[in-house]
Amino acid sequence: MHLNILALDLDGTLAKDGIVADETWQALRNMKAAGFVLILVTGRRLSVIPGIGPFDEICEAVIAENGATIYFPRSDTTVTPFGRLAPEVIQKLEGLGREIEFGVAIAATWIPHDREVLHILSDTGYAATVEYNKGAVMILPPGATKGSGLKYALEELGYSTRNVIACGDAENDRSMFEQADLSVAVANAIPAIRDLADTVLNQPNGAGSRQMMGQLLAGKIPPYRCRPQRRIQLGQNTEGDPVCLSPFNLLDSNWGIVGSSGTGKSWLAGMIMEQLLRIGYQVCVIDPEGDYRSIRAFPRTIVLGSDFSSPPSVGDVITLLEYARVSIILDLTLYKRDEKITYVREFMQALSGIRAKRGLPHWFLIDEAHYFCHTEGEHLSDLFLENAQRGGFTFVTYYPDALPKKLLQGIDHWMFTQINHQATINVLRKNIRPQEKSCDLDELRQLNARELYLCLGDTPQLSAPASGIVRLDGVNRSTQHVRHLHKYLLAPLPTDKQFYFHVSAPDPGVRPAASLWEFRQALPKLPVKTIKFHLERHDFEKWLTEVIHDDELARQVRKLAGRPVKDEQLKEALAATVANRFDELESLI
Template sequence: MYFLALATDFDGTLAHDGVVAAETLAALARLKASGRRLILVTGRELPELLQIFSEDRLFDRIVAENGALLFDPDTRHETLLSPPPPADFVARLREKGVGPIAVGRGVVATWEPHQNAVLEAVREAGLELQIVFNKGAIMILPPGVNKASGLHAALRDLELSAHNVAAVGDAENDHALLAASGCGAVVANAVAALRASADLCLSGDHGAGVAELAERLIAEDFGVAPRRNGIRLGTGRDGEAVFLAPYDGNVLIAGASGSGKSTLATALSERMAEQRFEFCVVDPEGDYVDLEHAVFVGTLACPPPAGEALKLLRDDSVNLVVNIQALHRHERRLLAATVLAQVARLRRRTGRPHFLLIDEAHEILPAAAPDHPPAAIGAEGGTVLVSAYPQAIEAGVLAGIAVVLVAGTDAAETLAGIARAMGREPPAGLPVPGVDEILYWKPASGGPVLCLTVPKPLQIHRRHRGKYAVGDVGAARSFYFRGPRKAMNRPAHNLYRFLDVAAEIDDATWEHHLRAGDYSAWFRHVIRDEDLAVEAARIEGDAALPPQESRRRIRKAVWRRYAAPAED
C-alpha cells in the first residue's frame, strides 16, 4: 500500500448536519480493516464533537479546534498544540459586542458578520493572531496553527508521512489540510475555491463522497494519486516533464565510471529533500559522505553501528546515509542485508523511507556471492540501484526493475546490455543522448526509450571520496615521487599516502613536482576531482610560495575534501 491513512474533515464532509451516515461509517471500517489509519481533522471543540459523534474510537487520532488540539481516542489523551487564547483578548471581543463566542483550549470562535470587530480587537490588543473563515464561522488562532499543522502532529504520533495520506474536505479552512497531504480530495458540496485546488473531485456529497474515496483507496491505492506525488526527473525532447514516484517501481541508474550516474543520484536526492520524501542511502565507498539534507552513520575508519542506523531510520524527519566503506566486502553485504530487511518492514508499516538508494549495487546485490546469500529488495518500489556494472547484479533483482536510467556517451550500448541481462530484447531504435541527457526506459511499458534532460545538482558530488582517500588506485595510477634527478621512487597509491610521503620528502623533490604541475595533473586525471585539481594548480602557479607553505596548502585542500580532520 502507498496510501496508509485517510484524513477527513467533519462538518460538511464526513457529517451532514452533524450526523454521519451508517454507510459512511461502514466504508471507513472497511478502509481501516485494510490496514490503513483514520484521522479526523475538525474545527470543532473536542467536548462538543464527542457529544454528537459516538464513533470517535473508529479514528486513530482526532485533530480538533482547527489544529490546536490532538486527541487519542484509544487512550483519551489530549495534547494542546498551541498557546491558550489570551483572556484579555476574549474580554475585548465581548466588550465589542461580539457573540456568541466559543473559547476552546486553543481557538476562539464566533460567526460572521463580526469579522471587522475581530480585526479591530486583534489590532488593539497588539497580538499576532490569524483569522480563518469556515462557511460563516470565524476562528481566531495563533499563527501557524491550522489543519495542516494538526495533521503533521497526528502523523508524528502514528509514524506516518504526509505523502502517504489522502485528505478530504469541503470548506475554506480545509485548504491547508489538502495541500499538506499526498492526495487532496473534495466532496461534491465543497466550496468552489477548494474544488479548484483539489487533486480529486468526488462525485458524492458529504459522507457519500468520503465513502467513495475510501472505496477507491482500497481498490486503487496509488491509482488515485496526483502527479505532484512524484519528483521531477527531467524533461523529454518534446518538452514534457517526466516524474518519478516511489510507487513507480524500482529504479536502476547505470553508466560507466565518470558518466554522471552519481551526479544524477545526488540531484535526485536534492529533489527528494525539497519535496520532503525521506530517503536512505547505502554507501559502500564513501561517495555520499557530504550529501546535504542527510545525517550520516559510519566513517572511513569506523563501521556504522547497526542499532543507531535502524533507530535513525524510524525517525520521521531524517534522511540517512549509511557509510559501510570501513567494512570488508562480506561484512558490507551482511549489514546491507540487515538494513534492507529493516527498510522493508518499516515501509510496510509507515511508508518510509520513500526512497532507498543503493550505490555500487553490483557489490551489495551481486549475481554470484558464494560467501553470502543475496540480499533482497522489496517489490513495493522506491529502491534506486546505482551501478557501473549492472549486468553483475543478481538476476532476480534486475528482473524487478521498472525504470532504467542510463548516463554516458555509451548509454545506448549499456542499455542494450541491461536489456539482455534482464532477459529482454533490446529496444529498437535507441536514441543517442546529448550533453546533459540520459536514457529513460520502462521495460514493461512497451513504450519507446526517451532522452531526458536532467538538471545538475546544486551540491558538488565527491566521486569515490573514501576509495581515493584510503583505498588503492593501483600501481599504474599511483603518484611517484622521483625528484629532479629521479634519485628516488616513492609511490603513493591513495591521497592519504600522498600526504604522508609529501611530508617526508625533501624540498627539492617537492618543488620539482609542484612546478611541473604534476600534483594537479594527478588529481585531475587519476583522482578525477576537478575542484581539487584547480585549487592545486593555483598553488603550483604561485612562485612566491615557499615549499613549507605550498605543502600546507595542498594538504589542507585534500583534507577539506576528503573527510580528514580540519586543519587551520
C-alpha cells in the same frame, strides 16, 4: 505505497449535513484494518465529536477546533499546543450577547459579527488568529490552523507529513493541504480548494471520500498533478522540453539505473537523491564503494560506517531512521565482501517493521546492486524484493546480468546511461516488463556522456514524460561526486594532466599545478598577464572540466572571465573563487 496516513475533514468531506453515512464508517474501518493511519481534522468543537460517531475508536488523533485542540485516543489525552485565548478576550466576547460558541481553546461566531470580534482584538491588544470558513468566523490562539495542528499531531505520533494524503472541501483545509504530500478535494469543494488540490474526485462528500479510500485499498493513487515545487528535474527531451518526474514515481514504484562502468550512474542517482532531500523525504543509501559521502553536506543527512572498523549496529541505524528522522548513507567501503553482504541482509530483515509501522524511509538506493545479488546472495535478493513490494527502491548496476530474473522483473521503471555491451542490452530486453517494451533499447549504445534513456512504465502522474532520450543540459549536482574529490583535491596528477602556467620568462617560483590544492596556492603568486592569458584562452575552464571534473568551479571561472574586472582585482577574485570552492569541496570528504 508511501501514502499510509489519511487526514480527513469532517463536514462536507466525510459528512453531509452533519451525518456520516454507514457506508463511510465501514470504509474507514476497512482502511484502519488495512494498516492505514486515520486522523480527523475538523473545525468542530471537541465536545461535539463523540455525538457524531466513534472517531475515537478509528482515529489515532482527533484534531478539533481548527487545529487548536488535539485529542489522542490511545493515551486519552487532550492538548492545546498553541495555548488558549486570553481570558480578557473571552470575557469581552461573552459580553457581546451575540451567537458565540466557546470550545476548549477557541471561540466561533458568524459573519457579520466578525467586525465586533476584530474590534475586541484591536482594543485588547492580544494576539489571535481569525479564520473564515463558509460564513463561520473562528477566533483561534496564534499559530493554530488545521495544518499546524496536523503537523503537531504527526510529530507526537512519530509520523512524517510526507506520508500524508489529506482530503477536504473548504477554506480552512488550505493549510492542511499545504502540509500533506497529496491533497484531494471532494467534488463539492469550493473553487479555491479545487484549484489548490493535487487531484479532484468526481463524487461529493462521503461518496467522494469512499471513492478515494477504495482506490487506496486497491494500492492505487488517484490520478494527480505534480506540484511544480515538488518535481524531480531530469533534463530536457530531444525537442528541448523539460523532463520532470513526480517524486511519487520514485517512492511508490521500483527503479533500475543501468549503464556501463564510468557512464554516470552514481552521479545520476545522487542528483535524484539531492532533489528528494530538498523536498523533505527521508532516504537511505547502501553505498558499497563510497560514492555518496559528499551528500552528507545536506541538513539531517549523515554517513555511517566509513570511519569505523565494523558496521554500525543495525538496531542503531533503525532507531536513527525511525526517531531521529535523518537520512542515512551506509558507507561500506572499508568492510570485507562477506561482511557487507551479512550486514545488508540483517538490515533488510530489520527494515520491514519500520516500513510497515512508519512508512519510513521513503526511498532506498542500492548502489552496485549486483554486488549483493550473486548466487550466494539469493536470500538477500528475496529480502530486497520483499521490502520493495511497497515501492521506493532504486537499484544501480553496470551488470544486470548478475541480478536474478525475479528482481529484474520486479522493476517498474528504468533509467539507462550508455551501455557498451550488446549482451547486457539483450538481458534487459528479455526481462523488462511488457509495458516497457516500447522502449528502444538499441539507442543505449548511442548515448553520450550527458544523456540518459528514460523507460517509464504505467504511472498515475498526469502529464508524465514520454519514454526516450533525456539530455542532462542545465542539470547539476549540488554536491561533488566523491570519487572525483578524493582523486583530485590533494593527490598529485600525472605530469601530462598537470596545469602548466604560461610565463614570459622562466620563473622558478611558478611551477605546474599537480592538484587543485597546488592550483589554489599558485594563483595569488602569478603575474596578472599570465592569468589574463589563460582566461582569454579558456585554459582554466578546460582543465577544471576535463581533468578536475568540477563543472561548477569551471562555470564560476567562466562567469568571472566575462565580468569587467581589471588586473589585480581580477586576480584576487579568481584566487578567492578557487579558494572558496576548494574549502567547500574539502568539507565534503
